[in-house]
Each structure stands twice: as structure tokens, then as C-alpha cells.
Amino acid sequence: MNALLNVWTWIAVSAGAIFFLAGTVGLLRFPDSLTRLHALTKADNLGLGLVVLGLLPQTSGILDAVKLIAIWLLVMLSGASISQLIAHRVWMDSDPQQ
Amino acid sequence: MVDFLLMAACFILAMVALGLWRILRGPADVDRMMAAQLLGSGSIAIVLLSGAATGQAMMINVALILAVLAAFASLAFVKAGDIARQGKMPDEDAQ
């Protein structure tokens, strides 16, 4: 059972790291601000989410597990809303007549 | 397991460090803020991974604070942009 949980940690944390890689590559290589924003949100939501899911079996108690999930939800909430606001800002900047 | 978690932390640090290139290059202010935002999520992941590796359960609280305040600087940035635009509008109408 323990070995199985460790394998799960390996897989999920590695997958999360891959999403951070993807987010960085997107942030560096995509041509304009809106597409870069798209890449960023993947790293935020999925990268961190998979790291959190991977670390869940390694926590010592139920409180720590709840805090881990809360961290993920908080980052998703603020990431999703801040990307809306940044996208709005990009749009306003590109169209000054508005 | 400890080595794997630390290796993942190093990898994510290297990734967000590459993303910092956007702070240097820009071109727009939003791109710079986005790089800081990516570094914020990356730091949360690094804190969680290194905390799990060294067995310091209290590190989760550091990540919790980072998560609550993750959007704070970006929100201040968006808000400051709105205020600057409101201030500029009447001048543009007058011309």
C-alpha cells in the first residue's frame, strides 16, 4: 500500500512539474500577451494541482490534507479571476478608443 | 522519496527562473506581472515540496499565506491601471 502511494506521488508530482515546464515554455515562446496568459493559467491550475494531489498521501494528518486542498482552491480562485482582469487590461491597452 | 521531492523542487525553481526572463524583457507591463504570478505559484509548489521532503509540516502554513496573497500584487496592478485610465480620460476628451 505504501509503495503504491509513493508511486502515485512520483507520477503526480512529475506530471505537475511537466505543466510548470509547459507554462514556462508558453510564457517565453507565445507571440502575444493573451496567449501567454493562456499558458500561465495551465501552470497555475494544473501544475500546482497535480503537485498538491501528489503530496496528499505524504501528509501526516487530516488537517494538513485539508490545508493542501485549500491552497489549491485558493490559487485556482485567485488565478482564474486575476487572469480575467489582466485580459481585460490587455484588451483596454490595445484599444485606447474604448 | 526525499531526493525525488527535492529534485522536483529544483526543477520547478529552474522553470520559473526561466520564466523570469519575461520580467527582464517585457515587452508590456502585463507580461512582467504574469511572470511574477508564475513565480508565485511556483514558490507555493517549491515550499510544499521542500517542506514534505524535510518533514516540516508547518511549511504548509507558509504556502497557505502565499496562496491567500497570490493575487494581491497583481490586483493592485490592475487597479492602478484603472485609476490611471480614469485620470486620463477627461484630457483625451478635451483634445
Next chain:
Amino acid sequence: MIDLLNVGLVVLIVGLAVWIIFARETFSAVVAFIAYGLLLTLVWAQLNGIDVALTEAAIGGGLTGALLVGAASRLRLTENSAQAEQSGAALKWLAAGVSGAVTSALAVCVLALPDPAPSLAQEVAANIDRTGVGNPITAVLLAFRAMDTLLEAIVLLFALIGVWSLTPDRFWAGRPGIKQSADPNGILAYVARVLAPLGIVVGVYIFWVGADYPGGKFQGATILAAMWLLVMMAGLADAPAISRRTLRMALVLGPVVFIAIGFLGVASAGAFLAYPGEYAKPLILVIEFALMPSLTLILGLLLLSAPQRAAEP
């Protein structure tokens, strides 16, 4: 593997510091400073300072970033004229010489630090039981070095008085910050409605665990201040007029209670800020609870800066 992480952090921090100092654009330097604060949080975690990491995460990752981003945006129009100004070559060489000398002197000191290192940890461990708290940092802050913490609370209050004294005469006693006009159904208002209650829970939790685990009033108060500012940014609440008597009383509540307990120590235990025997823990809790709201208000109002509009009737 942990060394690799440490070396990576040091390289990044020095690189960001170089960028903060040498970047041409001010805004880019400010964003680099936010990233720098986040990386410092990771360094404190590596140096076994979880309490310090919590403080840096709250202040460096949140409040300082927002303060500097706001200032840089307001000063944006002066950017071109400011970039035209340059220091002379002679001054630059002189500054390089001074900074090189400072760095080498400090580096020599770091390499010559005594081994084994002097430490007060034994003394703290020997006396912590008498305070009744479990977190050694809280014991230092509120029992062994309580004078420092009292003076800090007073310094924060003075900083706020300094900021308020910069108010133009016509706005004196008005509300700090500009009037926020946000769409009540917009995204910002949504974030404030959902995130602020969660943030308040986290802030109170960090404050509450501070007696026995890393955490405490400074970290908790910083989070609460950030949430208060978030609600104001979303236009759901307005900043209080600085002439409000209740506001001013709340601001001085913490320091006044702290000083009163200090004088109580003169009467009951023979020294200023000494706690009589078995009452140490309850008195520490009273100080923490009194300081918390004062610190929250002071930190939030510091970020709002001086009043820029008159108080509406």
C-alpha cells in the same frame, strides 16, 4: 540535492538584485522586487526560520509589492524625465569602490564567524517553560525581548502619524486613498466577496497557532490588513476618515494595553514588562489580542497613504 536548491536560490536572488539596481525601467525593477521577495521566503524556509518565512510571505509577497506597484504606476509620467538624469562617471566609480569595500569586509566577517557559533538557544530552552507558550519565537517576542516588540508597535504608530502628517491642508481629516468606483457585480467584487472571508479565516488561524507553532500577530495582522485592502479595492467598503475617534482609539489600543501591562509588572513583579509568575501566559494572550486589531489597522492605513480627499458629510 538540498545544496543544489540553495545554490539555485542564491544565484536567482543575486541576479534579481542586479536587475533591481541596474534596470532602466522603474516598473520592471519593481516587479523584479516582488519576485525577489517571493524567493527570500524560500530562503527563510531553507534557513529553518518558518516564522520569518511567514512574515516575509505576508509582507514581502503581499503588502510591499502592492505598495510599490501603486507608487510606480502613479509616478509613471515622470519616467522619461527621470531617465534623463544620470549620475556622473566619477560618482559611479566612487560608489563602486564603496560597495566593493563593504561587500569584501562583510564577506571576510562571514568567513571568520566563530565556531562553534554563540547561541542564546540554551537560555531560551531553559526559561521557556516559565512563559507558558510553546513557540520559542513568541516567547522571545513577548517575554524575553518584550521591550523590542513594544517599541516596534510604537514605531509603526509613529510611521502612520508621519504618513498622515503629509496630508494637504484641504484634505486634513479626510479619507485616505482615492474614491474607489468598482462595479459591484464585477470580477473584482466577486474575488473580494469570496477571497476575503477565506483570507480572514487564514489570518486568524495563523494568529491563533502562534502561541505554540510558527505564526503570530504580525503575520496574522498582515493577512487581515491585505484582506481589508482587497475589500476596499473592490469598492465594497470605503476607507475610514482619519478624524474618526473610534479609529484613533483602535489604533492606540494595542500599545496602550502593552504599556499598561508593563507598568503592572513594576507593581507586581518588580520590573517594567515583567510578568508575575503564573500569570505570564494570560498576560501574553491579552497583549496579543490587543495588538492584533491595532497592527491590522496600522498596516492597512500605511499602505493607503495620506488622505487625498475630504471627508464627505
Next chain:
Amino acid sequence: MAGATLFGLCAAVLIGLGVFGLITHPQPLRKILAFNVIGSGVFLLFGAIAYRGAAAGMSADPVPQALLITGIVVAFSATALAVALLLRLHDETGSASLSAEATNKEPSGGHDA
């Protein structure tokens, strides 16, 4: 112990960089940033010393760490005061410069303070 030396040397470099920026930058906001870099360097040096002082079952010396917390909060309040001064200067003169010819220009805000 190697970690303490590494971060200690890093702190020395940060303080040097900050001193250079504080002297050479004409813009006040950049001076504030440089001052904060010096401050964080000093804190880091202090933190490295606290790390070396691990003893009696504690992973670091708690006394310098507690002073660090105090220091970080006070540094924030000093930064806020400096930014407020700078913004007032900007409102008063329309420029954010410390040089004499820039501040002697026609003030746009009026002297009501």
C-alpha cells in the same frame, strides 16, 4: 553549516549592490528599492547567523529570528513612509526628482502645507 556560509556571502553581495544603487540612482523610488535590497541583505546575514546558532534541540537560534520579524515589519513601515513622502513631492511639484533644478520649477499644486 555550508548553507549558512553560502547565504552569508550572498547577503554580503546584496548589501554591496544595494549601496551602489542607493548612491548612484537619481530617482527616489529606485533609491527606496535599493534601500530595501540593503535591508534584506542585512536580514539575510542575521538569518544565516541564527541558522548557525542551532542548539538545545532548536533548529536555529530563536532570538535573532524574533528580531528579524520585528525588523521586516519596521522596514515595511519605513518604506511606506518614504513612498508617502515621494508621492507628496510628486503631487506638489509634478516631478519625482531630488535634483535642485527640477524642484525649482513652477509648482503646480500650491503651497498649502
